[in-house]
Structure formats: structure tokens, C-alpha cells
Amino acid sequence: MEREQFYREVVGFLTRTASEAGTNPPPADIDPDDNLFDLGLVNSFSMIRMIVFVEETTGVAVDLADHELETFYTLRGLYDVVAGTEERV
């Protein structure tokens, strides 16, 4: 999956979950490096749903054991994880 398509898929997911939760949707100008926590789009309890969505959308099993934690906080980091371009630790 191409990077831009991945971003659109995840933003679409976040938009749907925000709608279900009655919270603010992602901003139209969301940047791939924006912290999704700081934007209020995910929290510790909804994180698992986003990761599972990423796994099922891309067909790649993400694995914290191979990545720094901060990688999971941004769209760019998430894509790098599933694309295998994030530096292994």
C-alpha cells in the first residue's frame, strides 16, 4: 500500500471512530507528523483498535518489540512500521 493511500485509510478510520464517539474528527490539514494523541484522535484505550485496523488494512502484523514507542503516535510512524522502513531497535 502506498503511503498516501495509507494515510487516507487511517484518517478515514479516525473520522469514523470520532463520529461514533461524538468527538472532533481529524483536521482537514492533518500532518503525517502530528501526534495523534495530542490531537485527541486516539487515547490509550482506543489505540488497540487503530493498530488492529492498520494490521487488517495492510496485512502486516505490527510488533512493538521491534520499534520505538513514539513510532505509533503519528501517521508517518505507523506507515513506516508496516512498510518496514522504521529502523529496528
Add this chain to the structure above:
Amino acid sequence: MTVTEQRPTDEGHIDRIRRRFATVGCAQLADAAPEFVVPLHLPAVPRNGRPRICGPVFPVATTDDMLPALQALAQTPPGHVLFIHNTVTRSEAIVGDIFLTSAAVQRLGGIVVDGAVRDLTDLAAIDMPVFSTQVTFVSARTTSQRVTDLPQTVEVAGVAVRPGDWLFGDPDGFLLLPADRVGAVFAAGAVLRDREEALKKAMQDDGKTLADLTHLGDFLDGTGDLGFTP
């Protein structure tokens, strides 16, 4: 689309998860992913001072018989947790120092005995976590009743412990995770842990209390909602 690139349960992968489990406990995993976590209400405690255990589980059932346990020990792959379910209520000892030494030599992830162990003094010197529900110096016998289906699914406290599921145990208890969700749940649990630590630091640095952070006063006054999210 389904996940197509599941991680193999190779030793390196298991070891990386184990090292992360040193800081992300059962509480964080359960809070972060209650839809995937299966609590295992097993009153087993660490018997040699090593209070954390994790890995893909290799279960076997026995009835006060060493032979199934010995067969399972021989077949348990490195990094896996040998889970021995003794079906009797008052167990004879299934695991002792020689058994655990072999497990260490085989580089298992540890042993959980739903039953008894013995040789506690000697177990302490072996670098391999071992948990059990009971202790007795009376050793189980060894029959000639061979087990032909290993590993087995065993039922403990109403929960099916299936081969390949991941078992996590720490001072808060035990839980099971499907193997194909371990990475995702661990990532979410680690994030939750990270946010909790930041929250505690903010409380300590700013002098905020839990009542402040949960808006408890507003809630009790009927002027606001209760709760906060890390």
C-alpha cells in the same frame, strides 16, 4: 483483508517480547485491549523468586503422572512456556530441581504448574521462572501411560489454554492472548504504560490529585462529567 505476515514464534521474537514485558505488565495489557485479553484465574505463585513469565504456551494435562510432563518437556520449543495441568485436587510434585534444570538447558520461557512443585531451595538457584499452585515433597510417580497428542488444549478455571496462545504472568496474575494479536496488544499496552507514567509525573510535578484529574468535584456537584483518559 487479513493479516498475512504473522510473526513467527522464533526465539529472537519471543525474547524481544519478554524484554518488553519487563516494563509493560498484565494490568496495562488488560486495560489496553480487554477485547483480546483472556484473564486466567490461576492461583499460582512464583516458586523461585522470578515473578514474571511470558511466551507461547505448550500445555499438557496429567493425573499425578510424571510421564506426560516428561514427554511435554522434551517437546517444548525454546522460548515457550510449559504449562502442566494436574487434574487431581491434591497434587503430587510434578516439577523439581532436575526438571527445571533441564528446562533451563533447553532455554524454555518458563514453567507453570497447575499442581505441585518441590525442591524450592534448589529451584531458587535456577534461572528459569517456575510458578505453581501447590508445593509438596511427595513426588509424582512415573507410569508407562504414554501421551500421544502433544501439545494439548487444557481447561483451567473455565478457560481453554490452547497451544501457541501467549501466556503472560506477573504479580498481578495471568492472562492469555491469541498469538496473532500479541504485537498489537503489546504496542497498545506500552502506549498506555507510557501515558500512565506521564500522568503520574504530571501529578507529582504539579501537585494534582486524582480527584483533580477526574473532575470528581464537578461530577459530584452535577456540573460535569467524571473521568479522564491517559
